[in-house]
Amino acid sequence: MFDAKEFISEKVEWIRREVGGEKAIVAVSGGVDSSVTAVLAFKALKSKLTVVFLDDGLMREGEPEAVTKIFKDMGIEIEIYDVKKNFFQAMKNLTDPEEKRKAFRQAFYNSLANIARELGVKILLQGTIAADVVETVRGVKSQHNVLEQIGINPLEKFGLKIIEPVKELYKPEVRKVAKELNLPDSIINRKPFPGPGLSIRVIGEVTPEKVELVRKATRIVEEESKNLPSFQVFAVLLNDKATGITGEGTRAYGNIIVIRAVDSKDAMTAEPTGIPWELLFKMRNRIVSEIPGVSRVLYDITSKPPATIEFE
Numbered sequence: 001m002f003d004a005k006e007f008i009s010e011k012v013e014w015i016r017r018e019v020g021g022e023k024a025i026v027a028v029s030g031g032v033d034s035s036v037t038a039v040l041a042f043k044a045l046k047s048k049l050t051v052v053f054l055d056d057g058l059m060r061e062g063e064p065e066a067v068t069k070i071f072k073d074m075g076i077e078i079e080i081y082d083v084k085k086n087f088f089q090a091m092k093n094l095t096d097p098e099e100k101r102k103a104f105r106q107a108f109y110n111s112l113a114n115i116a117r118e119l120g121v122k123i124l125l126q127g128t129i130a131a132d133v134v135e136t137v138r139g140v141k142s143q144h145n146v147l148e149q150i151g152i153n154p155l156e157k158f159g160l161k162i163i164e165p166v167k168e169l170y171k172p173e174v175r176k177v178a179k180e181l182n183l184p185d186s187i188i189n190r191k192p193f194p195g196p197g198l199s200i201r202v203i204g205e206v207t208p209e210k211v212e213l214v215r216k217a218t219r220i221v222e223e224e225s226k227n228l229p230s231f232q233v234f235a236v237l238l239n240d241k242a243t244g245i246t247g248e249g250t251r252a253y254g255n256i257i258v259i260r261a262v263d264s265k266d267a268m269t270a271e272p273t274g275i276p277w278e279l280l281f282k283m284r285n286r287i288v289s290e291i292p293g294v295s296r297v298l299y300d301i302t303s304k305p306p307a308t309i310e311f312e
């Protein structure tokens with residue numbers, strides 16, 4: 001039986017030993033994995049730790065502000081770094097999902113390494129969990145935070161020693177640790193959100209305009225599904241267009257948004273959530289009326305396998 005209390009005291013000691021009196025940095029995203037890592041590291045290192053939030057331009061609406069507030073309420077200050085340009089530049093002209101992930105990973109570690117250099121820090125803590133490693137090793141998708149398994153030595157390439165305190169845990173155990181650490185429910189119950197953020201929910205090339213479009217659709221879908229017991233609910237912007245007709249009767253060639261909702265325990269397999277029609281219609285009405293240029297809304301009914309949860 002997993003004992004969260006024991007895990008915490010052991011890991012706090014372990015982090016102290018691993019870091020050995022040096023300064024360290026940790027980046028939070030608002031997800032439970034990186035939040036647990038940051039709080040464990042803060043317990044171990046206090047003022048020797050800098051907690052940063054990389055504003056990569058690929059987050060959901062209001063996310064940097066919300067995450068900063070949650071940590072402030074726990075007595076932990078977060079520094080937000082605006083690195084949007086680096087990420088859009090790194091992904092320019094890329095359309096292949098794995099290429100996009102690699103470019104994201106490169107921009108992620110380059111940005112962190114630059115910040116670490118500025119701060120004179122050589123140790124990075126990150127919230128890699130067991131599922132990230134399993135999916136990457138299996139070759140399903142290269143999670144942005146799993147470096148050694150794909151042959152990148154972070155110390156050599158980025159000058160950073162990486163410490164991963166929750167690497168052996170799966171999501172349910174991470175949540176137990178989060179509860180024991182008194183993290184707020186908004187973090188413990190937060191639905192999984194991929195590291196590369198909205199970039200893998202814009203199919204094909206990523207531009208600020210496309211990300212803005214899928215960000216609006218994401219907000220609508222999330223607002224309308226607050227009470228839906230579903231593992232993940234989100235919107236995807238396809239790379240195709242479809243013919244539509246405006247209220248004035250003119251032809252319009254518009255964007256296609258897909259709503260994806262899945263039930264799953266551990267993200268390894270998934271079934272589509274049976275969203276009631278009324279709720280789907282409500283989402284559709286809001287998407288087509290609130291987002292200019294969307295002419296079609298689809299609902300994805302595939303399970304994993306053969307599909308994956310994300311489109312990319």
Ligand code: XMP
Pocket residue numbers: 101135140141142143144192193194195196232267268304307308309310311312
């Ligand atoms: P798939 O699409 O492989 O997703 O069925 C399984 C779970 O992982 C999330 N996901 C990612 N998370 N970086 C992440 O941190 C990624 O590149 C990535 N790709 C997928 C996905 O949201 C789901 O919860």
